[in-house]
Amino acid sequence: MGSDSDLPIMKKAAEMLEKFGIDYEMTIISAHRMPDVFYDYAAKAEEKGFKVIIAGAGGAAHLPGMTAAIFSMPVIGVPISTKALGGTDSLYSIVQMPAGIPVATVAIDGAANAGILAAKILAVSDAVLLEKVKEYKEELKAAVLQKKERIETTGYKEY
Helix, strand or coil, X not given: CCCHHHHHHHHXXXXXXXXXXXXXXXXXXXXXXXXXXXXXXXXXXXXXXXXXXXXXXXXXXXXXXXXXXXXXXXXXXXXXXXXXXCCHHHHHHHHCCCCCCXXXXXXXXXXXXXXXXXXXXXXXXXXXXXXXXXXXHHHHHHHHHHHHHHHHHHCHHHC
16 A cells, blocks of 8 residues: 555455455555565565455555556556546546556455455465355345345334
8 A cells, every 4th residue: 555544445455365264464555656666566565465455545546556567466456536626636646547557446445346356266276266256246145135025024214
């Protein structure tokens, strides 16, 4: 993430990765304030064994795109809400990448989905992880069915 102010959002990605049993590293790196450290981190990520990077950033939000320019594996961008433009600035900065430098982009503050997407990407070559992803989908379905049953039996006023 680009700043510690992004942590309340980005920890949701970490929680999803933990749910799926995926090891991860979380750090703060500013593409603007420490470009040398940022470049070194992104350039060495593959040799460190990283398969996917989730990068969250607000405002100009260059962190995900610049990471994708350097790191050859998938990058998932998480646009972070901003006071000035509500995160649309972040969203546009991340999603509007030039041809050849894709960044998979989730919703504004959608770090949980970034964690799930990372799990799905990794599950392509990991049958155990794929089963965990399928189990998670079943958990989501069960939760909705439980809510459906509750509203049908008690009515909306009791809900």
